[in-house]
Amino acid sequence: MGRFDELIGSLEEKFGAVTPYLDERQRRVLYAAEARQLGHGGIAAVARAAGVSKGCVSRGLAELDAGRAPDGRVRRPGAGRPALSEKDPGLVPALLALVEDTTQGDPIGPLTWTTKSLRRLADELAAQGRKVGRDTVAALLKAAGFSLRGNARVLAGSHHPDRDAQFRPINDTVKTFLDGGDPVISVDTKKKEQIGLFGQAGREWRPPGAPVKVLDHDFPTHATGTAIPYGIYDVARNTGYVVIGTDHDTAAFAVACLRRWWKEEGRSAHPLPPAC
Structure with a gap:
């Protein structure tokens, strides 16, 4: 999917501007139309940019292929289930606690310096008794203001064992200055x-x-x-x-x-x- 890397940012911006005005069916159809235009690999690329599962995009493609006008329903009668964040109010705080001070390379915020994969976050939540999938983790992060990024300059010649010990005091100092109005x-x-x-x-x-x-x-x-x-x-x-x-x-x-x-x-x- 590397050939779509340059498009992820523009797709993410487009979805962020349009989807708040669409219902679920309309969002699926939008994702499907974009995926179809991209061709092979488009489903995965759109799912990545939108922060949804590939199954969601595939359902949108099926709805496009059916060619039926919407009947006024967003979901089938009786379909849908409560969001995990509603069933478990502590899920989002637990997830944010896992990624706090762990977002690397953002020059416009306090110094934060590591990254965690969706799989690792899902595994850590599972260890707490919260069984969620990677797609759910991605959706929760997106709702919390996180977004997909392009290439990150994270490869260094060597990784000094004291790097974390060096940057934590710097990060704490940054927060102290901000709290003090400096x-x-x-x-x-x-x-x-x-x-x-x-x-x-x-x-x-x-x-x-x-x-x-x-x-x-x-x-x-x-x-x-x-x-x-x-x-x-x-x-x-x-x-x-x-x-x-x-x-x-x-x-x-x-x-x-x-x-x-x-x-x-x-x-x-x-x-x-x-x-x-």
């Missing part, structure tokens, strides 16, 4: 982009038959320069600030970016006490 920022150098007539993902409104013409190959020799975005995220205010460099992402450039952010935004958003 500024906490996350800094990150983004992917370098070549400057020139190169193809990029995304679309824009244009007159019919007048697309923006770009080069058919992205060779570095065709670039007029390189843009180096350096992002600064203010965790407490949920705002971002980006500086674009065009030469080298050196330490001096990083410090200059921080200085510019403080002068233009930071000191007004986080004024120092009068004594300072």
